[in-house]
Amino acid sequence: MFDQLEILSMARGLAAHSAARQSVVAQNLAQADTAGYKARDIASFGESYRAQPGLALRTTRSAHMADTAPPPALRPVIERGVDGDPNGNTVSIESQMVKSAEIQTRHEMALSVYRTTLGILRTTLGRR
Template sequence: MEPVHLFGLLNLQRGWLSARQSIVSQNIAHANTPGYKAQDLSDFAKVLDKSAGLQMATTSASHQSITPSGESVSAKDGEAWEVSHSGNDVSLEAELIKAGDVRNNFSMDTNVLKTFHAMWLSSLKG
């Protein structure tokens, strides 16, 4: 079993969360721009699969192989909740939900780091 690199995982997720927050704020800023299409990032799980390079092991030639999806941290068109007459599909409600998700995930990451740090200190104290 390979070690889990907690700080590396949290750093990767924080980078993804920062990029997503930037795109959410860009979508909100262009809420009234005619023809603007809302953007979003691919799921973090897909980014993690690509960066970790994890693949399922096959023990027989008859097993099917599954390759990583190849997703990256790049913007893609988001789901349109509604499209206005000007062609703009930014929904402020959807963007605020995404911003709340980003905030909750940052908070969770911080709590995980605090807990890990406390466990580490208690193990050093004996």
Template sequence: MFGSLDILRMAQSFAVHAATRQQAIAQNVANADTPGYRARDAVPFAVYWADVEARGAISSRDAIREDAHPLSVSPDGNTVTLEHEMMRAVEARQQHEMALGIYSMTRDLMRATLGR
């Protein structure tokens, strides 16, 4: 019955994806004043999950890519918008909280199934 808990694997990947996205956001904020810096973001979770399923793991280097459609470009070529990065940070936090919620619900379900 508990031989394959795919939901836990997916929740773990969801949390790792959120952390990877937060890493990209932190790099963007740190380079907000760097001339020519191009904003980056994590690949969508569907792409990330497909790579995890196919290869078993994905490095953060492969999971972060340049933002193909930046909201704005400053005169020095920088594409980071701090307001947009703040919105992305909130999305990443919500994604991480959802992954933790899935862990918690699965744990509670397993405890109820085992009678504890």
């Protein structure tokens, strides 16, 4: 019953996106010394969330603008604009560590939203 609440669905999606992105960052770090390896990343959560079928942005008033952006593919893509080493590797350990910390923050936010929503539901039901 509660699994159809949009906020819980979004929190679950953010947690899953964070896990998938953390996996890609871990793969990048594991390949940091491999010649010719190109660093990869996953599209942002907002782009990935919009790409899911049936989750188009809703317009509740005529003044709202419709979302016309095409949905991106939800798969790792090679990062652009990254200078590589002479051996062709584009993995920067520092930037990957910063991404890892950002991803952890997003995952913790998803869990916090999930916990808070469940707390509100429990309070509403009188089961605090």
